[in-house]
Amino acid sequence: MPSNPRMPLWLDLLRTLHPPCGVLLVGAGDGASPWVQRLMQWETRHVTLVEGDETQFRHLHGHVPERHGWQLRQEVVAAEATSVTYHQANLSLESGLLEPESLRSIWPHLATRLTSTRRATTLEALMRECDAPPNWLVVDCLPALALLQGAAERLQGVEVIAARVLLGTDPLTAGPAGQQALQAWLETQGFRYLEAESERHPAIGHALFVRDTPARLRETVERLAEATRHQHQMTAEWVALQMHSADQAETARAEIARLTEAHTAAEALARAQQQHIEQLQHAAAQAAAQAATEATTTQRAHADEIARLTKAQEAADKLAADRHRLITQLRQAAIQADTTATAQARAHADEVARLTEAHTAAEALARAQQQHIEQLQYAATQAAAQATTEATTTQRAHADEIARLTKAQEAADKLAADRHRLITQLRQAAVQADTTATAQARAHADEVARLERASQKAEQEANRPRGDADIDDLIHDISAYFTERSLTYVDVGAYVGDVFLKLAGSRQIKIREAHLYEPNPTSYQTLTTKLESCRLPTLHAYHLAVGAQPALLHFNAAQSMTRVVEPEPGSPQVSNTFTAQSVSLDEQARLFTDQKINLLKIDVEGRELDVLTGATELLQAQRIDMLYIEVGFNCHGTQQSYFADIDRFLQDKGYRVFRVYEQMNEWTEDSPLLRRCNVAYMSERFARANPSKLTRRLRTLQEELDRLKSASTPPLTPALP
Incomplete structure (x- = not known):
């Protein structure tokens, strides 16, 4: 552009x-x-x-x-x-x-x-x-x-x-x-x-x-002036010579007529050139006004986009502040509950200590009363032994005193038993209260920890790299450019086929044929199993790698990532390694209908530039309409290809960025810096053939037509009697 x-x-x-x-x-x-x-x-x-x-x-x-x-x-x-x-x-x-x-x-x-x-x-x-x-x-x-x-x-x-x-x-x-x-x-x-x-x-x-039309006009006027001077000179000579013969007079008149006609033509040319200059100036003024109007419209659109992004940022900041305030409140509630439980436990302990002292005092009183009774019994026995002859009234008084003291002993024993039972109950209540308070404090602490874990999990989930099959936005964005058209899809690094199955299951995209490449034997076996349920007759899966040229490559597999490695001579075989034959897309193009690709997806863990190099002829001829490729933004990284290298290579072949997806920060280091994203590229030839506004308008009209067809179709419901 x-x-x-x-x-x-x-x-x-x-x-x-x-x-x-x-x-x-x-x-x-x-x-x-x-x-x-x-x-x-x-x-x-x-x-x-x-x-x-x-x-x-x-x-x-x-x-x-x-x-x-x-x-x-x-x-x-x-x-x-x-x-x-x-x-x-x-x-x-x-x-x-x-x-x-x-x-x-x-x-x-x-x-x-x-x-x-x-x-x-x-x-x-x-x-x-x-x-x-x-x-x-x-x-x-x-x-x-x-x-x-x-x-x-x-x-x-x-x-x-x-x-x-x-x-x-x-x-x-x-x-x-x-x-x-x-x-x-x-x-x-x-x-x-x-x-x-x-x-x-x-x-x-x-x-x-x-x-420069004015300069040419000036040159014409000068030639006209020269012709006029020449005409005057010829006229003077003709008059001086007086035309000795009729032939000479006729020749002079013809020359004068020719020069007069040239003069008239020069004047007409001057007027036409002047009108041409005025048209050019008027058109230039209109072009400048139109460019100024387009620039103003673009600036307004940029201002609206900045305002929308600012509002979205403010909403995200408010959500983060609310979450931080909730966690703080829960932590304060847990601390307050812990403090309350500690205070209750101390109060119970003080009550137990007080009751223990009361019990000790009651036991001391009971022992003193028992000693007093024994002393009285002993004194009574001595008195009975020494005064057997005392009066019956004195014996009865002693008996009454003994009975009274016996009842007092029984009451003291009952009081001691009641106090002991009460102290036991209070101790059990204190232990139960302490257990309950501890359980509540633990429950509050567990709740706070659960909320913190949930928050951290939510942050990690928000920052976690999303799967390859999460391409709903891409499907929505490109569907308008393939309305009523079936496309040829090529997937380099198909893994287990999730991206293809997502495309094939979409109602917005129609796939005419598909070619899926996967070098990992385990992933390839899973891929072929999943594809058995797909009824597309022109679906092809290849147990091959794709690169710059045919070669035998060594790979190391780690879960969903399969990467090329360079084995050292004489080194022992390492587990999870395998070899696969590599081919180039330029070589494989003979297998594609019209030797053309409508949508090419590449995910090869850092080898994207090798795949593109092997597709140089396809890219140079712009026989690939759109590419969906993973790039990285750390020039020292090895897991993704560096964006600047990919962009420079594709722009040199006439491809420009169409959309950016899956923007992911350095989540492993909790850094806000951009780690990777998926970029959709579109060829300039395809872009010129599909203007943006016209394409969106056609899709809107198609959706409206489908809606009208659906509304005009009578419902298939049985008639009620």
């Missing part, structure tokens, strides 16, 4: 004002560039596509169908027709006559992979050999200035020029590959600069130039 929204508007305007009768494109690449796609969309009749790289030219032949009036030529273009050094860079887009190392200041990792000596042709020669003289010229390579200078004489018939240049303030932009030098030279050739847009790299882009 262009970084400058005004560039497409300028191109559509220029296409109206200066229809591309003939187009010469130097640096056509593999045919997937926006320039080639735009010319195909415009249905331009006469186009010449030129590419110097042999591999890119081969892909160009595959991408561009045969069209009447279109020519494809493998040529290296230079300022002069001579032998030149051609540099093949590690990034195919930068291959050409310019040394890749000269761009190191803006592209540090760019380097030359291979150099070769090639015979070059010139831009002038190509323009001369075109079926129709080109009025549009696109130079999509560096440096464009040298190529254009070699065709200066042929530029008179060109109306629009687009050239690849260096942008920005880097010192390189002042050189022959920069925009400044190209703009200065083209102004001397009668062209005016309109707009520039950057590529994915902000320092490289395309500059757009158009034939």
